[in-house]
Amino acid sequence: MSFWEKPLGRFGRWMESGGGFVRGLSGWRRWCCAFLAGIGTALAMAPVYVLPLLALGFTTLVLLIDAAATHPRPRRSAFVAGWFFGFGYFLAGVYWMAFSFFVQADQFAWMAPFAVTGMPAFLALFPALAALVCMAFWRPGWSRILLFAVVWAVLEYVRGHILTGLPWNLAGQALAGTAVGAQTAAWYGAYGLSLVAVLLAAAPSAGLGQQSKRPWFGAPVMFAGVALVLVTGFVRLTLPEPQGDGTNLVRIVQPNIPQREKIDSDYWVRNFERQLEHSIGAIPPDANLYIIWPENGAPLLSEAQRALAMLSQQLPDRSLLIAGAVRREMNADEEMDYFNSIAIVEQTPQGRAVIDHYDKHHLVPFGEYLPFYDLLNAIGLAQLTPYGDSGFAFGSGPRVIERHGTRFAPMICYEAIFPGASYPKGDRPDWLVTVTNDAWFGDTSGPRQHLDMARLRSIEAGLPMARSANTGISALIDGKGRVLARIKLYKAGKIDAPLPPPLPPTLYSRTGDWVFWILCVALMAAVFGADRKTRSAD
Structure with missing residues (x-):
């Protein structure tokens, strides 16, 4: 034996x-x-x-x-x-x-x-x-x-x-x-x-x-x-990997705003100022700074001239603000469409302005829009997000934005959970940006699981990710999924760090x-x- x-x-x-x-x-x-x-x-x-x-x-x-x-x-x-x-x-x-239904408990708690x-x-x-x-x-x-x-x-x-x-x-x-x-x-x-x-x-x-x-x-x-x-x-x-030259910096802002206050328009000015406080600070003269605010960080920013003037006065030169926003526009039927959006804010000769935007295309059913609106609305159901009668309108799809010498693919919240859908096929960016708001879900496993899925997107693509979350967990992730810096759940703060370089295309990024x-x-x-x-x- x-x-x-x-x-x-x-x-x-x-x-x-x-x-x-x-x-x-x-x-x-x-x-x-x-x-x-x-x-x-x-x-x-x-x-x-x-x-x-x-x-x-x-x-x-x-x-x-x-x-x-x-x-x-x-x-x-x-x-x-x-x-x-x-x-x-x-x-x-x-x-x-279920926690999201208690943010507006008087209206939605019965659904939990x-x-x-x-x-x-x-x-x-x-x-x-x-x-x-x-x-x-x-x-x-x-x-x-x-x-x-x-x-x-x-x-x-x-x-x-x-x-x-x-x-x-x-x-x-x-x-x-x-x-x-x-x-x-x-x-x-x-x-x-x-x-x-x-x-x-x-x-x-x-x-x-x-x-x-x-x-x-x-x-x-x-x-x-x-x-x-x-x-x-x-x-x-x-294994050896490319090294960055330190010229591209990210400033990831986590304001830690309670969800009840975030969706209340009476607090929008205070919320904006809180995020701006975390965004200021000097940078090296030859560096490019990408400042990232969380999902819905600046509702209707393109229409807020006073807010844009404050950004012009206080944000560092050579900085680009990538801010979660809500925007609206009139459609062909002369009805107002609202979009869960990312606003790209850049310094122009006339001051800071929204020079580009990305609209979320993969919306959350019942959270951001109401499927079968006429039927479900008739029995008293509504989407959680208080924009528009039937919720947000759909964006056109993933895209890559090129500013200040780098190309990034923006994603909003839920979009980061889908494998192989971080950017348009055949148009690989240099890095990924995710803005999210997990304050709806409290101090639960949800925000932590969401972060793990974001790490998988970086590993799949071989691309670094800057992730700004309202109440957390905000993080800077490299192309191998390592969390280089993070802000804990329900802590206010910012991450200042060099942007990691992209890795060579992975097998998954080539073959799906x-x-x-x-x-x-x-x-x-x-x-x-x-x-x-x-x-x-x-």
Whole structure:
């Protein structure tokens, strides 16, 4: 008997015992187990980052699908298990959405219980569908792990695109708590990172319930895979990279304005002055300064001549203000359209003026606009953002703006959660700008998860990002996803730092999600290849 054989055997029996317990659950106990496993899996995300729970959660779900295979109605049983798992996962993952309904509690608080349960209940359909599809092709051993990882990742891709998309808390986001864990996203993006994360997290269940002599074998495979991901990330972080010359500086402002005061026009002047206080300060004579204010930092700035005059008097020379704003214009029907916008404010011979703007094109349903406006308005629903009858109008799409010798791609809040959509295809900028306002969601996991998604956008593109958030978390992120400076949640302040240079284009920035799809096809070929081999042997 080898040195390792006895402890591995004991470990294998312990795993088999736990697996047998999960597979033996029935009725409401099975659904409670799935629900709790989903909650545990969500705790692998920010701000908790208990990564072992990712493995425990997905391993449990695989075992529940195993159990469904012996149920009189296997597909129904798998679907229900997947739904309860997803309900727990999204309930714990997006509960913070409910906080936004209490900012204007007299108008919207009644909607909070429906949102906090309704949204997870809908999103849970994607894990339920994943379990249902897996059940249709379920095979013993490693084949089912490969199948599960691919189907889960593909359904996450669908979730990120259907009905305007909501790719929040993709499984791979659990690895974004540190730059080292997320570096491989530079090859295959956030969806590819999810594929790898689920494959490794579900690996411990590979030998369970299969009459294997080595039921423990999946766990070492998981540890080896995690080690490979981390070593790869460490090596990439240590590779040489371009060095900046220090001529381009960023000043990222975080004013920390309570949301009730931010949307109240009586406070707009005071809010403007608070942001201006953090924006002044001398810079080297040959430097270019980019000052960044958060989302809706200066509503209707292009119409506020007094505010523009104050900017002319107090902002440093050779500075460009990139300010979250709201702008309005008359449309062809002679009705006023409002846009969630970024104003580009530059010094002209006549003083500071808004010389360009970017309008948000990926708006938040129910938050920034009301879908099916006539129908929903008739029953008393309204969007949270108090601009226009039906909310904000849609911008024309992503764009790149060139000023003062650099090219940047602006994004507003929600737009930074979408993989591969940070800038127009084929028009790579030098850096990314994100302005956001997470004050709607309080001191919850939401703002912290949002920051992790911003880090993934930098890694995917190989581009630095300057991120200004009203109440936090503001940050300067380099092209490898390292947070070079940050301002904590609910702290006022500013970040003054040189703008990091862009990295060479990443594989993901060149190919998009093609590598992810190639991996999916390869794994599915392995699944059905193994199945054909088994049938031939029989």
